[in-house]
Amino acid sequence: MKADALTLAHGLSFGDLYDRDGLVRLDGLFLDALGAADGDLRRRLEAARAEPDSLTRLAESELIIDLAPHLEGFIGGLFGIGAELAALRGEHEALAPIFEVRRNFVQRRAVKKIKADAAAALDGDALAAGMAALLGGPVTELSFARAVAGWLADEDTNSQALATAESYAAWATLSDAGRARHDGGVLFKEPGKLDFDHLVHHMVSEETIVGDAANGATCHRLDANHLRRREGFALTDAGVDLAGALGEANYCIWCHKQGRDSCSTGLREKAAKDAAANAAPPPFRKNPFGISLAGCPLEEKISEFQKLKAEGCSVGAFATMIIDNPMVAGTGHRICNDCMKSCVYQKQDPVDIPQAETRTLKDVLALPWGFEIYSLLSRWNPLNLTRPYPESATNKKVLVVGMG
Ligand code: SF4
Known part of the structure; x- marks a missing residue:
């Protein structure tokens, strides 16, 4: 859609969404709307912003989850997409x-x-x-x-x-x-047992194609129904539909409530019984391949976003994801799975978090003004308690150099 077709609520212009003063004004409008709907929640948010370090992880998660539906409603009103x-x-x-x-x-x-x-x-x-x-x-x-x-x-x-x-x-x-x-469905399913020696499913044959069985090279073949041919440079994996994403979000047991969301923070060895309270945390566990189960490198709030997605709060789930991962368009199911390797489910299929993440992104982008909503939330996000909008400009010049 063309920017000039966008009519924002509250007399805001498109340019305001890209301007710090406009974002501060927008934040004030959100706080007013929040206060009118739930005064206690506004007070909790303002207290958390004033002293973010005073919150426990659980209190922060609960605050974000409580705020998310209000943010979604506000975004709906701002962009005029409440019906969608x-x-x-x-x-x-x-x-x-x-x-x-x-x-x-x-x-x-x-x-x-x-x-x-x-x-x-x-x-x-x-x-x-x-x-x-x-x-x-x-x-x-x-x-x-x-x-x-x-x-x-x-x-x-x-x-x-x-x-x-x-x-x-x-x-x-x-x-x-x-x-x-019922292939491809989500209802008639039970989690499979994890067998680290057979992680690739749909294998139909293995045969030695060079040399003898002890020293040769083995050819592994997949069931023809599971082959995807690459034509040109187009992506071959469309990802899951909404039912597939909700299948994962509902399989998740939302471990942030017990402080055990290892997908986000990593899966650690058990602490020694006599360890002092202030002792360094035990090291991360390793999986049978020796890979350290350190969880999401960004510590994305996975448990929280999946709970919100399961409850139908898509923009709220998305805003939760991008607190720590604003470049979510570059992650998801085609890129990384450090999070799912560290899921608490270590003996059965882990939650396929990257699929849920990608689908949540796509659902927001498919909304009218979906890109603008993503773009806005990467600059103004009231679920981000430490930096809801950009800091004032320092006027320093910064050179960013990399080899990527
Ligand atoms: S993805 Fe796994 S570890 Fe993370 S909250 Fe869900 S069940 Fe727990």
Whole structure:
């Protein structure tokens, strides 16, 4: 969109978004709006800005999470995109039954009751036909989840339908045929066990192509369905859709609440029992390949942004991400995964944080004025307690030199 088509609220001009005085004024408008909606929250924010070091990490996280919906609402009003933000939130809410049913019905009930051998012996086509009859239409993840969520509200009345749904969920999650039918989905899934000797899935064959088995070179082949051919320089990986990102954000257990968000701060060895309270923290653990599990080098607030994203607060999640990682367009699922290597899940699939991060970025960029919103939040971000807007210019000249 052309800048001259943008009409900002509060009498602000496009140029104000690129000018420190304009940003200070914008910040004042935000504080006024916040104070009108929640006076206590405004006071908490102002106290935190005055003494940011006085906050514990948990208090900072809680403040950011409380502020994020207010920031999202303010951005909606500023850019005149309240309806688009409500629609985006609605997309999140519409998918919510999938994650609720995945955790409480598919993973904690169906696959515990019906083991893999029994699931593989089930007649998938007959089960699918039975489910379709119960649903009154084709079995999609959403139609299944919505129906099961409703049936669970009255288990006695719906016991027969729930029994069919249990069998279908176990077959779809545990059998080869079921997994193939729901390939790429997020509902019929349980976390896989991590095997560091077999991290590349979809391997169909290994053969020695040069020399003998002991000394030769081995050719590993992937299932043809998982090959991606590079044509020219275009990217070959589109990343996950919204359901895929929410699948990760809901798999995350939001460890910042316990101060165990190792994706952000690194996974450390256990402290010695007799260690003094002020002793240096223990070293980072290493994975079986000897890689230090130091977490995100930027200490991005991963747990917090995934909680906000799971709750449908996309701009708030994005603003949380870029407090520490303003160049998020250059990170995400095609670049780095230090964070997911350090996830608390060390024996099962870690949360695919980079996918959730990339999708959150894309959802904001897809909004009207999405780029302008990203650009603005990289200069003015009230979730950044230490530097919500740029410092005054020092008029010093700085030369930045690098070889990258
Ligand atoms: S990504 Fe992993 S370590 Fe980080 S908060 Fe979620 S579950 Fe915890």
